Amino acid sequence: MKNHIKYFRKEKNMTQQQxxxxxxVSSRTIISLEKGKYNPSVLLAYKIAKIxxxxxxxxxxFEEEESGL
Structure with missing residues (x-):
């Protein structure tokens, strides 16, 4: 899954910590999300989108992986 968190965060002049x-959540969670190393829960995704x-x-x-999923 790809995300645009970093783009929207920078548009709002917001730090990862903010x-x-x-x-x-921790700033490490935001860092992991932005790097695509972590997929959020539906609740966290909703909270971020609402911000x-x-x-x-x-x-x-969502982008299908090469495994066909």
Whole structure:
């Protein structure tokens, strides 16, 4: 799954720590999300999208992996 968290975060002039504080996670979680190393729960995805006033679909895009899933 790809995401646009970093793009929207920078649009709001927000640091990773500031975003983390707003959604009650660690800055490491935000870093992992931005690097694509972690897929969030639906609740966390919703919280992040709400911060940016966008839909979850605008924030995250699902791309099929080569394994066919």
């Amino acid at each position: 975003l983390a504080d707003k959604v009650s 940016f006033n966008i839909s979850i679909e605008e924030l995250f895009t």
